[in-house]
Amino acid sequence: MLSTVFKSVRLASTGSRALARPFAARSLATEAVVSHMPEEMDAPFTVTLPAEAFETYMLDLPSYELTTSKAELIQMYKDMVTVRRMETAADALYKAKKIRGFHLSIGEEAIAVGIEHAITPDDQVITAYRCHGFAYMRGASVKKILAELMGRSEGVSFGKGGSMHIFAPNFFGGNGIVGAQVPVGAGLAFAKHYLGLPHTTFALYGDGAANQGQVFEAYNMAKLWKLPCVFACENNKYGMGTSAARSSALTEYHKRGQYIPGLKVDGMDVLACKLASSFAREYTTTGNGPLVMEYSTYRYGGHSMSDPGTTYRTREEIQRMRSTHDPVTGLRDRLTSWGVISEEELKAVDKEIRAYVEKEVAEAEASPPPEASPDVLFQDVYIKGTEIPVLRGRIPDENYTFEK
Amino acid sequence: MASIAAAKRLLVKRSFSSSPIAPAAKSVNSGASRMMLRKNPIPIVGQRAAMRMVDLGARSASTSGGTTPLTVRDALNQAMAEEMERDETVFLMGEEVAQYNGAYKISRGLLDKFGDKRVVDTPITEAGFTGLCVGAALAGLKPICEFMTFNFAMQAIDQIINSGAKTFYMSGGTQPCNVTFRGPNGAAAGVAAQHSQDYSAWYGSIPGLKVVSPYSAEDAKGLLKASIRDPNVTIFLENEIMYGESFDVSEEVLSPDFVIPIGKAKIERAGTDVTLVSHSRNVEFCLQAAESLAKENISAEVINLRSIKPMDVPAIVKSVKKTNRLVSVDSGYPAFGFGSEICAQIMETEAFDYLDAPVERVTGAEVPTPYAAELETFAFPVPEVIIKAAKKTLYLPY
Numbered sequence: 113m114l115s116t117v118f119k120s121v122r123l124a125s126t127g128s129r130a131l132a133r134p135f136a137a138r139s140l141a142t143e144a145v146v147s148h149m150p151e152e153m154d155a156p157f158t159v160t161l162p163a164e165a166f167e168t169y170m171l172d173l174p175s176y177e178l179t180t181s182k183a184e185l186i187q188m189y190k191d192m193v194t195v196r197r198m199e200t201a202a203d204a205l206y207k208a209k210k211i212r213g214f215h216l217s218i219g220e221e222a223i224a225v226g227i228e229h230a231i232t233p234d235d236q237v238i239t240a241y242r243c244h245g246f247a248y249m250r251g252a253s254v255k256k257i258l259a260e261l262m263g264r265s266e267g268v269s270f271g272k273g274g275s276m277h278i279f280a281p282n283f284f285g286g287n288g289i290v291g292a293q294v295p296v297g298a299g300l301a302f303a304k305h306y307l308g309l310p311h312t313t314f315a316l317y318g319d320g321a322a323n324q325g326q327v328f329e330a331y332n333m334a335k336l337w338k339l340p341c342v343f344a345c346e347n348n349k350y351g352m353g354t355s356a357a358r359s360s361a362l363t364e365y366h367k368r369g370q371y372i373p374g375l376k377v378d379g380m381d382v383l384a385c386k387l388a389s390s391f392a393r394e395y396t397t398t399g400n401g402p403l404v405m406e407y408s409t410y411r412y413g414g415h416s417m418s419d420p421g422t423t424y425r426t427r428e429e430i431q432r433m434r435s436t437h438d439p440v441t442g443l444r445d446r447l448t449s450w451g452v453i454s455e456e457e458l459k460a461v462d463k464e465i466r467a468y469v470e471k472e473v474a475e476a477e478a479s480p481p482p483e484a485s486p487d488v489l490f491q492d493v494y495i496k497g498t499e500i501p502v503l504r505g506r507i508p509d510e511n512y513t514f515e516k
Numbered sequence: 517m518a519s520i521a522a523a524k525r526l527l528v529k530r531s532f533s534s535s536p537i538a539p540a541a542k543s544v545n546s547g548a549s550r551m552m553l554r555k556n557p558i559p560i561v562g563q564r565a566a567m568r569m570v571d572l573g574a575r576s577a578s579t580s581g582g583t584t585p586l587t588v589r590d591a592l593n594q595a596m597a598e599e600m601e602r603d604e605t606v607f608l609m610g611e612e613v614a615q616y617n618g619a620y621k622i623s624r625g626l627l628d629k630f631g632d633k634r635v636v637d638t639p640i641t642e643a644g645f646t647g648l649c650v651g652a653a654l655a656g657l658k659p660i661c662e663f664m665t666f667n668f669a670m671q672a673i674d675q676i677i678n679s680g681a682k683t684f685y686m687s688g689g690t691q692p693c694n695v696t697f698r699g700p701n702g703a704a705a706g707v708a709a710q711h712s713q714d715y716s717a718w719y720g721s722i723p724g725l726k727v728v729s730p731y732s733a734e735d736a737k738g739l740l741k742a743s744i745r746d747p748n749v750t751i752f753l754e755n756e757i758m759y760g761e762s763f764d765v766s767e768e769v770l771s772p773d774f775v776i777p778i779g780k781a782k783i784e785r786a787g788t789d790v791t792l793v794s795h796s797r798n799v800e801f802c803l804q805a806a807e808s809l810a811k812e813n814i815s816a817e818v819i820n821l822r823s824i825k826p827m828d829v830p831a832i833v834k835s836v837k838k839t840n841r842l843v844s845v846d847s848g849y850p851a852f853g854f855g856s857e858i859c860a861q862i863m864e865t866e867a868f869d870y871l872d873a874p875v876e877r878v879t880g881a882e883v884p885t886p887y888a889a890e891l892e893t894f895a896f897p898v899p900e901v902i903i904k905a906a907k908k909t910l911y912l913p914y
Contacts, residue, residue: 236655238651267688268688269687270689271688272685272686272687272688273686274686277683277687279690284651284654284691285683285687285691287679288678289674289678289679292674292675292679293679295643295644295646295647295648295650295651295675296648296651296675296679297651298644298647298648298651299647299648299649299650299652299653299654299655300651300652300654300655301651302648302651302652302657303651303655303656304655306633306652306657307657325643326641326647329639329641329645330644330648332639332644333639333641333644333645333648336639337636492684492685492687492688493684493723493724494684494724494726494748495692495747495748496689498747498748500826501779501826502826502829508864
């Protein structure tokens with residue numbers, strides 16, 4: 113039980129951190145200051161985030177203060193742990209040859225969680241193929257996501273799409289062509305603008321995709337027409353095996369919008385992610401047009417399951433990021449040192465989530481694959497009731513006719 | 517000689533080609549333009565159509581039989597205006613569609629009528645605005661995305677196919693995408709290789725797309741309305757040279773409820789000796805060929821397919837069972853093309869047993885379209901070649 117009502121906690125600066133908190137091996141370059149720690153779970157308090165967590169371009173960030181509550185912080189922790197556990201379970205299933213292939217987001221959890229906690233269900237999100245965390249945060253269950261990965265009929269897309277084509281309400285995937293999701297995201301924003309609705313769209317892409325011409329085409333139209341769109345680059349430093357420095361003449365991705373203001377944020381700090389995303393939402397839905405963001409992050413795994421991830425970077429680099437910048441550990445440390453939740457309660461939360469994910473994995477594994485029948489194969493090529501009369505099979509005998 | 521006179525008329529018209537407003541060569545009468553096409557097999561410059569637009573006031577209001585002349589351009593314009601009137605989520609986006617009134621004036625007047633929220637000029641960024649239209653459709657709007665020509669759509673083809681056509685299937689039926697891509701397809705006249713390709717076969721091969729190819733004004737209106745209403749991703753292939761052509765249409769066609777179902781071919785001319793199957797502008801050449809063949813007592817049936825995907829194969833089969841001979845006519849490249857598909861479909865059906873001769877394909881020539889008019893004529897079907905093909909199926913000298 114947390115006894116103190118008024119408690120001011122200051123994380124020591126880098127130099128003396130090791131002395132102040134011997135159990136914390138990580139050294140965060142940022143330090144966050146909490147206004148006070150209330151008793152009640154839902155009572156608001158303020159976290160002042162360090163200025164170093166943000167960089168702006170043609171923009172003023174009005175405030176570094178994030179209003180949150182103990183309940184929200186714990187929920188954010190739970191969300192990140194669930195995403196990580198889900199991705200880890202997927203990794204294990206791949207090694208057991210139950211999943212054919214996908215792209216994991218371990219290390220990048222703070223972005224999906226930070227964004228979701230900053231937006232409403234009516235806002236829209238679209239990303240590329242590193243999409244499982246976003247799908248979960250937007251409402252798809254762990255079971256349905258894993259079932260889709262395993263190609264089962266209870267998957268989000270009924271086994272028809274796979275890892276890269278997972279959707280949820282106001283989450284438009286899950287897209288396999290690098291960069292193509294960005295103009296599509298601008299189109300989602302266009303629809304909100306057309307309908308006069310006060311919602312924003314986060315169109316996410318990686319450092320590799322940031323060089324695509326169509327991204328700049330989308331920037332141009334969004335700025336011209338003042339579309340409520342946040343163009344958000346998840347810079348995890350590598351486009352497959354090519355480092356950002358080797359692919360991009362300018363690696364400050366938040367400046368790539370040139371005539372569009374930009375905001376860069378520490379993507380390993382979920383609270384900074386939430387603050388930045390809230391600002392982005394506010395900015396783009398109040399008539400300012402688009403914003404370009406950069407979430408500076410890191411992936412521990414390779415590009416995809418078939419990439420060991422060590423041929424183009426050192427193990428030391430991966431290890432260093434894991435031990436000093438991990439988003440889950442980072443929040444965990446804050447929760448305990450701020451007195452939001454005790455270690456024992458945290459352990460219980462971890463255990464509960466582990467059990468939950470294991471249960472979801474088991475249910476997903478137990479679910480059947482789609483029926484290997486023409487009815488299923490040819491379904492959804494067209495909207496039901498509007499199909500063309502015949503779709504050809506492998507030989508004419510396997511042609512499928514739609515009865516009207 | 518008639519052909520020199522025709523060539524002179526062509527030269528005169530070409531000199532106006534750079535001027536957007538030019539004196540009309542003659543007043544437009546409902547039948548006159550079609551008669552002129554029939555007599556003159558030389559491809560007609562597209563600008564003639566633009567000139568005719570200026571002269572609309574001289575058009576006769578009605579002809580006998582309760583029909584009205586309607587150009588393909590006006591048919592398309594009416595279709596879009598009616599669908600935008602009927603459904604507020606329908607909007608038009610493309611290069612020069614708004615203030616310029618359309619590169620080919622297809623969207624003339626729409627900006628004035630509906631405003632700039634619903635008729636949107638884009639920058640010259642096909643990949644970007646095509647993806648944007650797909651996104652808008654995924655979010656529930658019904659975009660009409662105009663390509664100035666489908667040649668430029670190659671820059672955007674990933675968005676059309678990967679983001680558009682395949683998404684409903686990949687999402688297990690949860691992400692519908694109602695978008696209509698339209699614009700001129702195939703050759704114009706004298707626009708050379710990068711502006712003359714026919715994409716029917718490319719789009720026709722993609723499951724998830726519907727591909728529509730109108731010939732007449734009636735087709736243009738009814739099928740464009742059907743395409744906009746159709747909830748799938750639809751490719752609507754127009755033809756620049758057909759824009760100015762005028763057809764007599766019935767009262768029904770002019771009604772805002774006139775819709776032609778996608779996938780039903782039309783028998784433009786009934787016949788008994790040989791079937792000519794085609795789509796878009798080549799239907800006109802087939803009709804001209806049929807007229808010539810009739811003078812030699814050969815009765816040709818002309819099928820206007822109206823759509824590439826779905827293709828009305830049963831209509832072709834029914835006709836072949838009657839005539840026993842088939843010629844397909846299209847302007848695309850021959851390899852892996854429309855004609856190839858027709859041959860394959862016929863082989864796979866009972867029509868094969870009714871053939872008295874192999875199917876003849878008349879196609880575009882396998883060259884990037886040349887510029888010089890004399891060479892360009894050799895690159896695309898004309899009635900003479902269609903007549904030759906028909907006679908081949910009849911084992912007659914040609």
